[in-house]
Structures are given as C-alpha cells and as structure tokens.
Amino acid sequence: MSDEWILLDFWPSMFGSRVRIALAEKGIEFEYREENLVITKSPLLLEMNPVHKLIPVLIHNGKPICESVNIVQYIDEVCRGNNGNSPLLPSDPYQRAQARFWADFIDKKLQVAGMKITWHKSKEELEEGKKEMIYCLKLLEEQLGEKAYFGGEILGYLDVVLGGFCSWFYAYETFGNISMEIECPKLMAWIKRCMKRESFSKSLKEPHKIVDFVVQLRNKMDIYKM
Amino acid sequence: MSDEWILLDFWPSMFGSRVRIALAEKGIEFEYREENLVITKSPLLLEMNPVHKLIPVLIHNGKPICESVNIVQYIDEVCRGNNGNSPLLPSDPYQRAQARFWADFIDKKLQVAGMKITWHKSKEELEEGKKEMIYCLKLLEEQLGEKAYFGGEILGYLDVVLGGFCSWFYAYETFGNISMEIECPKLMAWIKRCMKRESFSKSLKEPHKIVDFVVQLRNKMDIYKM
Known part of the structure; x- marks a missing residue:
C-alpha cells in the first residue's frame, strides 16, 4: 500500500x-x-x-x-x-546548524516584520515593520551572496523555508513602499530563479492575489485604511 | 589536536x-x-x-x-x-518530529508563561502566566506519561530542552503560588530523577539562587513589588 x-x-x-x-x-x-x-x-x-x-x-x-x-x-x-533530489538539509553538522539558525531568524524576525507591514494599525507600526523588513532582507541577501541558492548550486532547506514567502514579497513592497530591486537585487534574482521551478510555481499563488487578500481582510477587519 | x-x-x-x-x-x-x-x-x-x-x-x-x-x-x-551514550534525538523521523514539536512548544508557550510569572508587572499578568504555566505543565506531563524520561527509558532531546528549566520551576512555584507536586506529580518526579544525574546537578544552579536572582532583579528594575 x-x-x-x-x-x-x-x-x-x-x-x-x-x-x-x-x-x-x-x-x-x-x-x-x-x-x-x-x-x-x-x-x-x-x-x-x-x-x-x-x-x-x-x-x-x-x-x-x-x-x-x-x-x-x-x-x-x-x-x-x-x-x-539531494537532501534539503546539508550533511555537514555546522552547515545544518547554520541553515536551522537562519530558518529560525526568518520566523522570528522577517515574519514579524511582514506582519507589521501588512496588518499595521498605525503609520508608526508600518514604518517600524518596513525598517525591520529591509534589515532582514539585507542580512539574508548577505547569506545568499553570489550563490544561486542558499543551499549553494542546488536548492536547500533555507530556500524552501524562505521560499514560502515568495508570493508575499510583493505585498511587503506594496504596503511597505519598498523596492526589493533597489534594496536587495540579488535576493530579487533569487526569487525569480525559484519561481521558475515547478515546485514553486505550482505551490504558490500569484503575488497580486496575496495583495488582494490583505486588502480584503483589512477592510473586513476594519483596520485603519491605507 | x-x-x-x-x-x-x-x-x-x-x-x-x-x-x-x-x-x-x-x-x-x-x-x-x-x-x-x-x-x-x-x-x-x-x-x-x-x-x-x-x-x-x-x-x-x-x-x-x-x-x-x-x-x-x-x-x-x-x-x-x-x-x-545514545543520540539525544530519536532515530525514527516521526519521533524526531514529535520531539522537535514539543521543544518548540516549550520555547513558545512554557517560557513565555514563565516570563509572565517572574517578571509580571500586574496581578493580572501574574494570574495569566500562572494559568498558562499550569496548562503547559499538564500537557508536558501527558507527554511524559509513565516513562522515566521524555525519551523513554533513556534521556533524550526533550529532557535536555525542558531540563534547562529545572532550576527555574521553584521560582515559578514561588512567584506563581503553584504546587507542582499537586498540579503535575509525575513531572515533579521527572525533575527529581533528572537532578540525580551529574549532567544536571553540575550544570544547574540551586533553585533558591534563581529565586534570589529574580527578587534582586525585580528590585533593581523597580517592578511592582510582590
């Protein structure tokens, strides 16, 4: 079976x-x-x-x-x-620990910054989220460096963990008035590279649908209008 | 070398x-x-x-x-x-996932409840922390069941992760007015079992020193007096 x-x-x-x-x-x-x-x-x-x-x-x-x-x-x-395919987590324990560290960073920092941007209840909260998001993106871009993927030449654990956000970045750009192309061009190229993979394109919704979802839910929840 | x-x-x-x-x-x-x-x-x-x-x-x-x-x-x-010694993480992937889940639960829930108890700034916050702590302890006790350790007969990953709190439980009891002996006797027996191991006794400070540390820091930070 x-x-x-x-x-x-x-x-x-x-x-x-x-x-x-x-x-x-x-x-x-x-x-x-x-x-x-x-x-x-x-x-x-x-x-x-x-x-x-x-x-x-x-x-x-x-x-x-x-x-x-x-x-x-x-x-x-x-x-x-x-x-x-190769395993997502690297086989070297130190590299595994690094991948887990940055995955945790994404959940503790980037995700929280994103929440502040999309569900902000004040302009101050939005500004704070925007500042934190740019800080997170730049740190992650530094980790990516010149590599095709966080995992190196092949897609790895961290690519999958951050990959879940690929259709959200457009919402962060829209609501946070951020240009990822300017702030973190290498990360932007990484997103495009990932989105060419079938595993990403068939798993993720179109970015504008996420923006619509946020707008609709903000209206429904009657959060301070943009 | x-x-x-x-x-x-x-x-x-x-x-x-x-x-x-x-x-x-x-x-x-x-x-x-x-x-x-x-x-x-x-x-x-x-x-x-x-x-x-x-x-x-x-x-x-x-x-x-x-x-x-x-x-x-x-x-x-x-x-x-x-x-x-055996590895701390179980070899079975499902058991590993369970151990990681509960480790994450400890950090997301039990730790936060503990913070509310020890560093509370109002009686409401203290009561909230106390309620959450008892909920966490009971859930963890359910996971322990009749086993000697969370890992079974031998000490495992979750024992180490929760073990870090062993010298703090007395502070939660003291500030939260909780009796672990009444609320979760099996977990209390687990603490005593762990503390008999040299790895625990030489790594952890005496519980009363943690209580003193909290009292001193609360005074220093001039938080609402008990």
Whole structure:
C-alpha cells in the first residue's frame, strides 16, 4: 500500500507554502484540504493539531506533523533521495546548524516584520515593520551572496523555508513602499530563479492575489485604511 | 589536536543550562565564559552572535553556533555516540518530529508563561502566566506519561530542552503560588530523577539562587513589588 499524505492548509499561508514546495521537490503526491481560517477551523484540524490549532498540518498515514519548519525537516528525513533530489538539509553538522539558525531568524524576525507591514494599525507600526523588513532582507541577501541558492548550486532547506514567502514579497513592497530591486537585487534574482521551478510555481499563488487578500481582510477587519 | 569548545553563557539562563547539560551528557569538556547580561555584553558575544546578541553561544573550534535548541542538536550530531551514550534525538523521523514539536512548544508557550510569572508587572499578568504555566505543565506531563524520561527509558532531546528549566520551576512555584507536586506529580518526579544525574546537578544552579536572582532583579528594575 502506498503512503497517504494529506495537507491541511490555507492558500495564502507562507507556512503552508513551504510544505507544498517541499512536497513538490520530493515528488510526493498529496491530498490538499483547504482550511478557511478566516471563517472557522475544521474538526479535523482541531483533532490533528489540538495544541496550536493552526495550519499547516501534514498527515502522513494518519499521523499528524505540525509546525512548518518541523514538517519540512520531516519530509526531508522521510524522503531522502526521493525524486532523484539531494537532501534539503546539508550533511555537514555546522552547515545544518547554520541553515536551522537562519530558518529560525526568518520566523522570528522577517515574519514579524511582514506582519507589521501588512496588518499595521498605525503609520508608526508600518514604518517600524518596513525598517525591520529591509534589515532582514539585507542580512539574508548577505547569506545568499553570489550563490544561486542558499543551499549553494542546488536548492536547500533555507530556500524552501524562505521560499514560502515568495508570493508575499510583493505585498511587503506594496504596503511597505519598498523596492526589493533597489534594496536587495540579488535576493530579487533569487526569487525569480525559484519561481521558475515547478515546485514553486505550482505551490504558490500569484503575488497580486496575496495583495488582494490583505486588502480584503483589512477592510473586513476594519483596520485603519491605507 | 583536540577540539576546542567555548560556551558564552549567563548562569541563570535556562537556555544556557540546556547546552551545559548536553555538553555534560556527551562528556565534552569546555571553557565556560560568563556574560553578565544585566551589566553589559562582551565584544566576543557581539562578534559571535551579531544577529541576536544573546547567549548561549557555543564556539566550536572558532566557529559559533547560536540558539539553544539549535546548539543541542549540533552537539548531538557532532558527538553521536560520545561518552557511550545514545543520540539525544530519536532515530525514527516521526519521533524526531514529535520531539522537535514539543521543544518548540516549550520555547513558545512554557517560557513565555514563565516570563509572565517572574517578571509580571500586574496581578493580572501574574494570574495569566500562572494559568498558562499550569496548562503547559499538564500537557508536558501527558507527554511524559509513565516513562522515566521524555525519551523513554533513556534521556533524550526533550529532557535536555525542558531540563534547562529545572532550576527555574521553584521560582515559578514561588512567584506563581503553584504546587507542582499537586498540579503535575509525575513531572515533579521527572525533575527529581533528572537532578540525580551529574549532567544536571553540575550544570544547574540551586533553585533558591534563581529565586534570589529574580527578587534582586525585580528590585533593581523597580517592578511592582510582590
């Protein structure tokens, strides 16, 4: 019997997107189940992630795995060598520790800066988010350097983790009035390089749909108008 | 030439404590360098962790590794089989994912609840912290079940990650007016079991010193008196 993979996800989620990219990179076919978090949470989500009650949750042969970076590592460990691809995490322990460090940085810093930009409730918060976002992008660009991917010549763990944000960057540019082309041209080239991969293009929504989603939700939540 | 290990740490830190326990479990001798974060940060800390500027930082043969859960995983990967001990992380990918999930839960939930208890600025915040702490402890106790350690019969990754808090629980009991013996007797027995291990007893400060540290720092910061 072949493995059963079910993904509980919500289409705009950068965290869900990571998992979709990782599954696609490993050539794993999965059943996608949309959770509309703006409306309600399904009984299955509450059963599979009773602690955080959040997507994404990957259900592998009935067993749930939660938290996106954790899921990506799980996929990498279970599907080592799948699809003829190299493992996402480097084999060298120091390089692995570095990749995990920057993945954590993305979740602790870049994600928070992005939240401030898209869901800001004051101009001050927006300015703060913008400043923090540029700081994060520049640091990440420094890590990328002249390499094609964070993983080097081949796509790696950090590419997948940051990759989940690829369709959000346009929203950060729009709401934050940031030009990534000016602030971090190498990172911008990395985004374009990633988006040419089928694993990214089929996993991520068009950037303008994310902008529309933010506008609609801001209106619905009646947050201070832009 | 033998490996050089230097740990930049601050004695009360639960995050530093994790690293000390992991190093002791693996039988690694290291140079301990105290960073008194209440006063200032050393140039070496700023150089080795320029992004977060936080302890603990483990410097292995000149190369820094930051963020405690990341450091513990690094030690486990580099020193596999050291000291005749089993690896800390389980070999089964699903069990590994579970261990990482709960480690993340400890940092996202239990640690935050603990901060609210010890550094509360209002009675409401204290009550909130207390409620959250009891919720966290009960969930963790459920994970422990009837096992000797979270890892089963032998000490594992999650034992080390939660182990860093062992000398802090008395402070949570004291400031939060919580009885762990009543709320979570199995977890209390786990603490006692862990503290009998040399890796814990030599790595952790006496619980009453943590209480004194909190009292002194609260006075210094002139936070609302208990």
